[in-house]
Amino acid sequence: MTNKNTPDDKNKRDFLQVSTYALGAVGAASFVWPLINQMNPAADTLALASTEVDLEQLEEGQAITVTWRGKPVFIRHRTKEEIASAKDQLLDGLRDPQTDDERVKNEKYIVLVGVCTHLGCVPLGQKSGDVKGEYGGWFCPCHGSHYDHSGRIRKGPAPTNLEIPQYSFLSDTLIKIG
Amino acid sequence: MSKPKFKNPVVNWIDYRLPIFTFMNHELNEYPTPKNLNYFWNFGSLAGITLVIMIVTGIVLSMNYTAHIDYAFDSVERIMRDVNHGWLLRYIHMNGASFFFIVVYIHIFRGLYYGSYKAPREILWILGVLILLLMMATAFMGYVLPWGQMSFWGATVITNLFSAIPLVGESIVTWLWGGFSVDNPTLNRFFSLHFVLPFVIVGVVILHLVALHRFGSNNPIGIDVKGKQDTIPFHPYYTIKDLFGLSVFATVFAAAVFFFPNFMGHPDNYIPANPMVTPAHIVPEWYFLPFYAILRAIPDKLGGVLFMFGAIMVLFVLPWLDKSSVRSSQFRPLYKLFFWFLVIDCIALGYLGAMPAEGIYVVLSRLATAYYFFHFLIILPLLPKIESTRPLPVSISTPIITTSSNASTVMAMREKK
Numbered sequence: 071m072t073n074k075n076t077p078d079d080k081n082k083r084d085f086l087q088v089s090t091y092a093l094g095a096v097g098a099a100s101f102v103w104p105l106i107n108q109m110n111p112a113a114d115t116l117a118l119a120s121t122e123v124d125l126e127q128l129e130e131g132q133a134i135t136v137t138w139r140g141k142p143v144f145i146r147h148r149t150k151e152e153i154a155s156a157k158d159q160l161l162d163g164l165r166d167p168q169t170d171d172e173r174v175k176n177e178k179y180i181v182l183v184g185v186c187t188h189l190g191c192v193p194l195g196q197k198s199g200d201v202k203g204e205y206g207g208w209f210c211p212c213h214g215s216h217y218d219h220s221g222r223i224r225k226g227p228a229p230t231n232l233e234i235p236q237y238s239f240l241s242d243t244l245i246k247i248g
Numbered sequence: 249m250s251k252p253k254f255k256n257p258v259v260n261w262i263d264y265r266l267p268i269f270t271f272m273n274h275e276l277n278e279y280p281t282p283k284n285l286n287y288f289w290n291f292g293s294l295a296g297i298t299l300v301i302m303i304v305t306g307i308v309l310s311m312n313y314t315a316h317i318d319y320a321f322d323s324v325e326r327i328m329r330d331v332n333h334g335w336l337l338r339y340i341h342m343n344g345a346s347f348f349f350i351v352v353y354i355h356i357f358r359g360l361y362y363g364s365y366k367a368p369r370e371i372l373w374i375l376g377v378l379i380l381l382l383m384m385a386t387a388f389m390g391y392v393l394p395w396g397q398m399s400f401w402g403a404t405v406i407t408n409l410f411s412a413i414p415l416v417g418e419s420i421v422t423w424l425w426g427g428f429s430v431d432n433p434t435l436n437r438f439f440s441l442h443f444v445l446p447f448v449i450v451g452v453v454i455l456h457l458v459a460l461h462r463f464g465s466n467n468p469i470g471i472d473v474k475g476k477q478d479t480i481p482f483h484p485y486y487t488i489k490d491l492f493g494l495s496v497f498a499t500v501f502a503a504a505v506f507f508f509p510n511f512m513g514h515p516d517n518y519i520p521a522n523p524m525v526t527p528a529h530i531v532p533e534w535y536f537l538p539f540y541a542i543l544r545a546i547p548d549k550l551g552g553v554l555f556m557f558g559a560i561m562v563l564f565v566l567p568w569l570d571k572s573s574v575r576s577s578q579f580r581p582l583y584k585l586f587f588w589f590l591v592i593d594c595i596a597l598g599y600l601g602a603m604p605a606e607g608i609y610v611v612l613s614r615l616a617t618a619y620y621f622f623h624f625l626i627i628l629p630l631l632p633k634i635e636s637t638r639p640l641p642v643s644i645s646t647p648i649i650t651t652s653s654n655a656s657t658v659m660a661m662r663e664k665k
Binding site: 142 | 425
């Protein structure tokens with residue numbers, strides 16, 4: 071038998087070997103992706119994504135909590151003093167600088183996802199007897215984050231302001247969240 | 249060998265084709281074990297037995313559990329009230345988790361004290377740390393299943409840790425949840441993973457044992473076995489010692505199950521989960537408290553998460569951080585001192601993790617966290633440079649047979665016998 075293992079043959083084999091491995095890897099990855107992706111939100115979970123809220127009954131100084139995507143959403147009808155203090159705040163001292171105007175659609179109503187941006191607890195401050203923190207907005211009891219009247223983080227471990235959900239005013243007092 | 253090894257011909261017939269009996273004889277019967285092991289060496293087998301208890305009670309509990317947010321809490325209450333012996337099975341499983349961690353933590357500190365992680369047992373140690381990580385994941389997901397307030401908010405806080413990862417954090421958390429908050433998809437997958445991970449642990453435990461049996465157990469003086477005179481067969485000497493240890497352990501375990509079943513739990517978890525109200529004081533189960541203290545000690549979200557995971561990661565590289573060639577603390581006076589500082593530090597972290605994150609507790613948490621890493625990253629690498637170790641005995645048998653100034657208290661006690 072003659073030895074056909076010339077350098078040319080070796081290159082061919084290397085090419086075949088590398089391309090087989092590469093194709094195999096792509097094939098394996100394309101099979102693994104559905105296994106991973108099935109854990110992302112399903113179509114019915116995504117479909118439950120909007121809530122309508124009527125604010126007619128919400129008096130000045132009152133707050134309500136509604137459920138949206140399984141999370142609490144805080145809506146507070148702010149008093150004139152609260153609006154003023156939120157607007158007057160200079161951006162210099164803020165960890166996540168945002169003006170109050172950027173965070174509201176109608177300055178009377180502040181709409182926030184009621185989930186602390188630290189580790190996901192629900193901050194206190196919606197009920198009249200609640201601790202509202204040093205800045206009068208909300209206070210997260212889990213690890214001590216203080217939020218102001220605009221839901222901006224002022225003190226404590228949370229890295230960002232309370233999230234503003236997507237919402238729109240369908241009329242003066244009817245809003246659709248999501 | 250052609251000569252039959254076992255008296256029973258059926259056993260011989262099987263063993264010739266499937267050498268399972270030879271294997272068991274080799275690894276469980278004649279397996280040569282250092283003759284000077286003390287009671288701290290019981291905790292490996294205790295951990296294995298606890299794992300079996302957890303799997304057996306877990307399987308029967310799953311026959312009565314419903315993994316749905318509307319039924320989970322009630323199905324657990326039904327187990328407690330209506331299912332035959334359900335209360336017993338659940339209390340064994342619930343307290344078993346705590347006892348599993350007690351046993352494993354003692355097992356780990358045993359390894360730290362006697363230098364069991366050093367060459368050639370590095371992989372044995374790494375597999376052990378991996379088992380600890382898997383246990384933590386399993387315990388965390390199991391705690392979510394009863395769907396009480398602590399279940400829900402524990403799951404929320406812990407899964408939110410991943411949101412600290414830059415750029416992809418939020419997507420990862422949504423992926424973990426299967427939605428926009430901890431909800432039914434989360435409960436379903438946690439149940440599935442809580443069921444399967446223990447079997448993964450069994451697999452890693454088998455690897456842990458294979459690695460252990462490669463060089464055999466370390467021992468209290470930490471020097472290598474020199475020959476037959478240093479060992480005794482595993483059976484009957486250590487089987488009986490392990491059984492005695494088991495009986496003591498089982499007594500304590502039973503006392504907890506029957507008399508203080510909720511001592512290590514939180515009353516809040518008997519309130520059904522409410523996604524709208526966070527309990528005033530969220531604390532994880534006691535076995536996570538030291539890590540929770542580290543998480544809260546760092547005033548930065550990502551930093552806290554990194555340090556918390558780092559506290560475990562540092563254990564993976566421990567065999568290369570501790571550069572001393574002497575294993576046992578008995579011959580390392582300085583290391584022994586720092587070992588006890590570390591024990592105190594870990595207990596302090598556990599205490600601080602249970603306290604509210606304010607005032608003096610924050611300061612103390614930071615100090616204790618700093619010391620934890622200081623121990624592993626600074627003290628251990630530097631110690632061999634300044635420490636003068638005591639002279640090692642010639643062999644395991646030597647300090648037992650001769651009255652040596654090196655003989656430890658354990659050895660001295662053995663001599664008296």
